[in-house]
Amino acid sequence: MTTFSVKNQSFEGKGWDTIVSKVQKSDFVLIGEDHFINEIPFFFSALTNKVKFDNFFCEIDPYSAKIIESKIKNLSDTQLRNYVADFGNVFSFYAFDPEFNLLKQLVNSKTSIYGTDQILLVADRLVCSELKLKTKNAKAKKIYENIENKSKSYFAEFLKDQNKPFFMKTVEFESEIKKLLLLNLSQEEKEKAEALQLTAKIYNDEDSHHLRIQLMKSNLMKVYPEWKDKKNLFKFGANHLAKGESLLKIYDIGNLVNNVADSEFKNSLHIMILGKSGTQSSPFQGFPDEIVDENSGSFKLLKPFFDHVNSNEWSCFDMLPLRMALENGKLIVKDVKLARIIKGYDYLVIIPKVTASKFPKTE
Numbered sequence: 001m002t003t004f005s006v007k008n009q010s011f012e013g014k015g016w017d018t019i020v021s022k023v024q025k026s027d028f029v030l031i032g033e034d035h036f037i038n039e040i041p042f043f044f045s046a047l048t049n050k051v052k053f054d055n056f057f058c059e060i061d062p063y064s065a066k067i068i069e070s071k072i073k074n075l076s077d078t079q080l081r082n083y084v085a086d087f088g089n090v091f092s093f094y095a096f097d098p099e100f101n102l103l104k105q106l107v108n109s110k111t112s113i114y115g116t117d118q119i120l121l122v123a124d125r126l127v128c129s130e131l132k133l134k135t136k137n138a139k140a141k142k143i144y145e146n147i148e149n150k151s152k153s154y155f156a157e158f159l160k161d162q163n164k165p166f167f168m169k170t171v172e173f174e175s176e177i178k179k180l181l182l183l184n185l186s187q188e189e190k191e192k193a194e195a196l197q198l199t200a201k202i203y204n205d206e207d208s209h210h211l212r213i214q215l216m217k218s219n220l221m222k223v224y225p226e227w228k229d230k231k232n233l234f235k236f237g238a239n240h241l242a243k244g245e246s247l248l249k250i251y252d253i254g255n256l257v258n259n260v261a262d263s264e265f266k267n268s269l270h271i272m273i274l275g276k277s278g279t280q281s282s283p284f285q286g287f288p289d290e291i292v293d294e295n296s297g298s299f300k301l302l303k304p305f306f307d308h309v310n311s312n313e314w315s316c317f318d319m320l321p322l323r324m325a326l327e328n329g330k331l332i333v334k335d336v337k338l339a340r341i342i343k344g345y346d347y348l349v350i351i352p353k354v355t356a357s358k359f360p361k362t363e
Contacts, residue, residue, distance in 0.1 A: 001315055001316065002014040002018060002316050003015050003311070003313040003314060003315055003316065004016035004017075004313065004316065005312070005313045006042075006314075009046070010046040010049065010050075011046055011314070013314075015314065015316030018316060018318075019047070019347065019349070020047070022346070022347070023050075023051050023269060024051055026261075026266070026268060027229075027231050027261070028232055028257050028258075028260070028267075028268035029053075029231075029232065029233050030234040030236075030241040030243075030253075030254055030257060030269065030271070031043075031044070031233070031234065031271045031272075032236060032237060032238030032240060032241035032242070032254070032271070032273070032345070033235065033237060033238060033272075034237070034274035034275060034280070035093055035237060036093070036096070036280040036281045036282070037275055037278070037279075037281075037292075037351075037354040037355060037356060037357055038098050038355045038357050038358075039355065040273055040354075041096075041098040041099050041357075043273060043349075044233075044235060045101075045102050045105055048102075048105065048106060048233070051231075052109065052111075052231070053106075053231050053232065053233040054111065054112065054227070054231050054232065055111065055113075055114060055227050056106050056111050056112070056113050056114065056232075056233050056235065057114045057115075057232065057234045058093075058094075058113070058114070058115060058116075058234075058236070059092070059115075059116070059236045060091070060094065060117055060120065061116075061117050061118060061119040061127075061195070061199075061219075062114065062115045062116065062223075063115070063119065063126075063127050063130075063192055063195065064092070064115055064119065064120065064123050064126055064127070065113045065114055065115030066113070066115075067126060067127075067130055068113070069107055069113040071083055072103065072104050072107040072108075084100065084360060085360070087126055087129070088359075088360060089285055089359075090120060090122045090123045090125055090126045090155075091126075092120045092283075095359060097357070097358055097359065097360050098357055098358075099357065100360075111233075112226065114220075114223055114226070114227075115219070116216045116219040116253065117212075117216055117219075118198065118199040118202050118203075118212055118215055119195060121203055122151060122155045122166060122168075124147055124148075124151045124168050124173070124196055124199075125148045125152050127195075127196065128144040128145075128147045128148045128151070129144075129148050131144045131189055131192060132144035132145055134189070135185070135189060136186070139183055140185060140189065143176050143179060146176060147176055150173075151167045154166055154170075159285075159286065166203075168196075168199065168200050168203060169200070169203055169204055173200060174197075177193055177196055177197045177200070181193055181194070181197070198211075198215065202215070209248065210250060213240075213252055216240075216252075216253055217253065217256050220257075221256075224260075228264075229264075232257075234254075234257065236253060236254075238272045238274065240252045240253045240254060241253060241254035241344075241345075242254045242255070242270065242340055242341065242343070242344025242345060243255060243258040243268060243343075244340065244344045246344070247298070247337050247340055247341070254270060258270070270345045270346050270347075271345065271346065271348075272341065272347070272348045272349065273350075273351070274299055274302075274350065274351070275292045275351040275352075275354030276292070276294045276309050276350055276351065276352050277292055277293065277294060277352065277354070278291075278292045278351075278353040278354035278355055278356075279291060279292060279354070279355060279356040280292055280354065281357045281358070285359045289356040290356075292354055294306045301337050301338045301341075302341070302348075304338075305317055305350060306350065309350050311352065312352055312353075313352070314349060314350065314351050314352065315349070315352075316348070316349050317348040317349075317350070318347060319341075319342050319346055319348060320346065322342045323342050323343055326339065326342055326343065
């Protein structure tokens with residue numbers, strides 16, 4: 001274990017020097033996080049100030065990623081603020097101020113933004129708001145407008161009463177997409193309508209986790225020419241980025257990238273980062289923050305590491321010696337998930353106390 005601490009909007013210490021050095025040497029940097037806390041986009045921001053990346057892959061859909069990237073590039077500050085005020089709550093993790101500011105920093109540094117996930121449950125509105133401006137089919141335009149308006153109103157009702165459905169999970173949504181796909185559409189419209197249809201299937205099917213991961217891998221490989229021989233940064237939940245089997249018993253994005261790197265005679269770098277205590281926000285604006293407790297939730301299995309974090313400094317654990325001891329039979333780990341973390345991540349970063357991310361303030 002080495003440590004580092006916050007200083008002048010960045011970090012200093014042996015742990016930070018180790019991370020920066022390793023990141024500089026890898027073209028495939030995968031950082032698996034716990035979501036909805038301020039310190040993690042701060043960590044990414046400090047890292048991308050030190051190391052320039054060509055591409056940034058994140059846990060939103062490809063269409064939202066490109067829409068947001070385009071708005072950051074092309075709108076004035078005032079126009080962008082107004083756009084975020086209108087659509088920001090459908091940006092998934094990037095609805096939060098520090099996350100959105102990270103995207104702005106990356107876009108302004110000429111890093112390309114890519115999404116790989118299914119369309120967010122409420123981002124049908126975002127996608128259709130753009131399609132209605134592009135379509136040359138009058139019937140399609142009416143359907144896009146209806147989906148956009150219904151998605152917004154259903155979401156507003158959900159925020160008041162969590163027993164209410166999202167529009168994407170209704171029979172009417174399914175019917176609208178089917179009608180859309182019968183029309184004469186452009187290739188872009190057809191692709192996005194089919195993506196909306198597949199997204200609805202993922203959200204409506206309780207056994208769809210494998211389908212979601214298949215989609216993420218498919219979306220990533222569709223743009224492989226864009227990230228081959230480039231320097232790439234991946235920011236996803238820690239469940240997704242282990243180099244071997246994921247924490248959810250599936251071979252996920254992290255495993256795919258690890259194999260791609262291997263096929264190019266290179267090594268991918270896998271870092272897990274999470275907090276030991278503090279608060280994290282709800283994904284929905286206006287909902288109460290949640291307590292981060294090392295003794296509860298899915299990461300309580302990391303207690304052997306948490307027990308060594310006793311100061312205000314951030315801790316960085318090198319997993320290689322543990323992995324070698326595990327593989328040689330010198331270390332016995334009964335918890336299968338903990339063994340997957342040791343085998344799947346090169347470094348584990350633990351933040352002693354985290355704070356909940358905040359949504360932008362509305363006038």
